[in-house]
Amino acid sequence: MITDTHSHLFWKDFDVDRAEVLARARANGVERMLVVGTDVTTSEAAWDLCQDEPGLYPTAGIHPHDALSIDEVGATDRIEELCRRDGCVAVGETGLDFFKEYSPREAQERAFRWHLQLARELSKPVIIHCREAHEATLAAVREFPGVRGVMHCYTMGPTELGHYLAAGLYISFSGIVTFPKSEDIRAAAIEVPLERLLVETDCPFLAPQGFRGKRNEPAYTRVVLEHIAEARGLEPVELAQVTSRNASELFGLEGR
């Protein structure tokens, strides 16, 4: 069994054929998918989507791109209420994106810390997005010792890796690791201790090599998994088991 630890299946791109997308995922062994909220509306949509579908698990949070929306009336109450629900498996996604900087850094930093605090308070893992913000991300994480979570869509190299591992975080790789130019990321994917490794799509974005430029979907988690397995000299089935077990442990999912 493969677990896609980061999908945005509520996205409008999936409205036309969501049932087929899920069927293709399962046909490829991707039986479990986290559906990651990015603001109040999509966190509610993620929750709703997961209610009638086995193997789908919702999260709730405000993406750094939308960090300013944390100031909207009722936003934090709404996210917190969703995160407190038993079925909600993680807080986020949150984090820092100084590359696109769609929200001011100050708002991103504030929203990130709010999520870290909530995750620790609820003893739920936090899903962290980090782009061109390594130092600031690490500084914030260190302010919340004991917080559990994952560096999602890891796009840094082995140099930065040790700091996140030392902070106790899991490391998740998306289709970016399959790109020929991603040598540094691949090196990190080889170095992560097996018990901290996760895989994801981040769909509908970031389709892996062979599907680039197309809509990404959970079935392609298999491509990411096979790529890392080959780089590490492991059988894909072995890596599927390990990463699914890791996902079960971090997010408290049922099954292995």
Ligand SMILES: [Zn+2]
């Ligand atoms: Zn995402």
